[in-house]
Amino acid sequence: MLTTAEQLPIRKNIPLAPLTTIGLGGSAKYFLECKTVEHICAGLEFGKHEHLPVQVLGGGSNIIFSDAGFSGVVLKIALKGIHFDDDGEWMIARAAAGEVWDAFVHACIEKGLGGIECLSGIPGFTGGTPIQNVGAYGQEVKDTIEEVKVLERATLQEKILKNAECGFSYRTSRFKFQDLGKFVVTEVSFRLHKNGRPTIHYPEVKKNVEAAVPLSSLADGRESLEAVRKVVLSLRKKKSMLVDPNDPNSKSVGSFFLNPIVERKQYSSLRNLWKKIGDGSEVPVFSFEEKMKISAAWLVEKAGFAKSYRKVGAGISSNHSLAIINCGGTANDVLALATEIENRVFEKFGIRLVREAVVVD
Ligand SMILES: Cc1cc2nc3c(=O)[nH]c(=O)nc-3n(C[C@H](O)[C@H](O)[C@H](O)COP(=O)(O)OP(=O)(O)OC[C@H]3O[C@@H](n4cnc5c(N)ncnc54)[C@H](O)[C@@H]3O)c2cc1C
The missing domain is CATH 3.90.78.10 (UDP-N-acetylenolpyruvoylglucosamine reductase, C-terminal domain)
Known part of the structure; x- marks a missing residue:
């Protein structure tokens, strides 16, 4: 196992503000971009070896670092890869934790997979979504998450947690409270409807979709899911809920x-x-x-x-x-x-x- 700063591609004094959507905070004493699970393990070992706290960072859209920065090791999750496994009328869509969430949502919609279309435009990475059970416009990831693959920080063992084991509720999960800091999420799997019909619980979305084009005139799957995505993105834009450097x-x-x-x-x-x-x-x-x-x-x-x-x-x-x-x-x-x-x-x-x-x- 690589455990010294010289052996790892670890960097020193990296400004954290540009890695967050709010653009605040000082520098990380040590910083490691983790492209593999081995990197995450090595970063955790390095922190242990140096008696330093270790902070996991995804897309930086729900985190504020202090002005003094972080005097430990920041592990920036950069695991990549999206896979689709056929399961009858369902598709299991698996995304590595470092995949940009909205790009993943878009890829699923392109394939006509329904269940996460109202979560279009939420910033951050896929690995961050189970942490607070992200939700918007009547959908939450808990409705479609099949399982979450995690690395247990203390043992460096990988585990699979089924949806029911994640303690999901409104904007929370076991990862946010009782097991805070216990796991690093490495992959999230979603059970999505093939040729899905959009799930619209939110009157504002329904009204805007119908105003653009009657849903009944749209085919199930990609066409109708795209129509919902378009409306959600435009509603989010009006509320400045899309990250936009010009806004x-x-x-x-x-x-x-x-x-x-x-x-x-x-x-x-x-x-x-x-x-x-x-x-x-x-x-x-x-x-x-x-x-x-x-x-x-x-x-x-x-x-x-x-x-x-x-x-x-x-x-x-x-x-x-x-x-x-x-x-x-x-x-x-x-x-x-x-x-x-x-x-x-x-x-x-x-x-x-x-x-x-x-x-x-
Ligand atoms: C403009 C804007 C709009 C937003 N709209 C919504 C919304 O509609 N609904 C909603 O629910 N949220 C929303 N958010 C909040 C945010 O986008 C989500 O919570 C997102 O899922 C955070 O993911 P992230 O990768 O950016 O996490 P980060 O901000 O990097 O991290 C947040 C927390 O999760 C932990 N974490 C991140 N990745 C992992 C991992 N792989 N393993 C273990 N822990 C991890 C971090 O340690 C940290 O504690 C919004 C944020 C912004 C800026």
């Missing part, structure tokens, strides 16, 4: 906060409070299992943070109230604004917002 509102980690899930009793208290102090509007809410999911965007706005709000070098996107953006500032500016929002929401509504993005210092 300063997309210099973010996407939604900074999760939609809080509260007991029904807490929701009733919130509704009563809002009846007293509010503007007569309803609190936007959705049932979530036995509980209620409250719109974090609504809480942020009603706590006094409108779109386009600016504070030092950070701000709120003009097109999405949950996206905190880097306006030429520092990680500290962004995190200070996040804390200010959290405190104000708590003072006003008694609800603690939970961050979706990972902060590494």
Whole structure:
């Protein structure tokens, strides 16, 4: 096993900001681009040997490194390869963790495979998608993931975790909480419908697809899936939810906060409070299992943070109230604004917002 900086293609003092969508953070003391599982193992061994923390990095779209940088080893996942295995009316699509997620979605749609079309345009790599069970417009990866191949960091053994073993729920999984830092995802497999009909649960997508061309006039498979992809990409663009170097509102980690899930009793208290102090509007809410999911965007706005709000070098996107953006500032500016929002929401509504993005210092 290669374990010294001289033996590995490891680099020193690599700036991390350009490797993240929000463009923030200092440098990594050590940095290794992992094109093979052996590289990942060697990087982990190197960290152990040097008594340094090891941070896995995918596409950098849900992570904020501190301004001081990371005084350990960053392993940038660069595993590549997409394979399709026929399974009757289904196709199993396997993507290595370093495959760009949206390119994979597009490749599946081109083959007429249905099930992930509404997840078009989400930035980052395929290996990052099971971490927080990414979702958008009524689809989540948990709906189609067959299994996740992982490398256990402590033993360097590869394992296969079936969907039911991944602990998926709203924007979470075992990888994000109970087994945080235990595994490196190396490959994700999806069970997709051959000649798939798009799954549209989201009224905004349905309305826009129908307005462009009636779905009933489109053939199942590639044609109708492409139509949904097109609408999703255009909706995301309007909300600056596509990473675009020409759009300063997309210099973010996407939604900074999760939609809080509260007991029904807490929701009733919130509704009563809002009846007293509010503007007569309803609190936007959705049932979530036995509980209620409250719109974090609504809480942020009603706590006094409108779109386009600016504070030092950070701000709120003009097109999405949950996206905190880097306006030429520092990680500290962004995190200070996040804390200010959290405190104000708590003072006003008694609800603690939970961050979706990972902060590494
Ligand atoms: C403009 C914009 C829009 C977005 N829209 C959405 C959206 O609609 N829905 C949604 O759910 N998310 C959204 N996101 C968030 C983000 O794109 C996803 O969470 C994405 O899956 C993160 O993948 P990544 O490869 O960029 O992970 P990174 O940001 O590199 O890493 C995030 C975390 O995952 C871990 N990780 C990454 N890869 C691996 C791996 N192979 N093994 C183990 N751990 C790993 C990292 O260690 C880190 O803790 C958006 C982000 C942006 C910037």
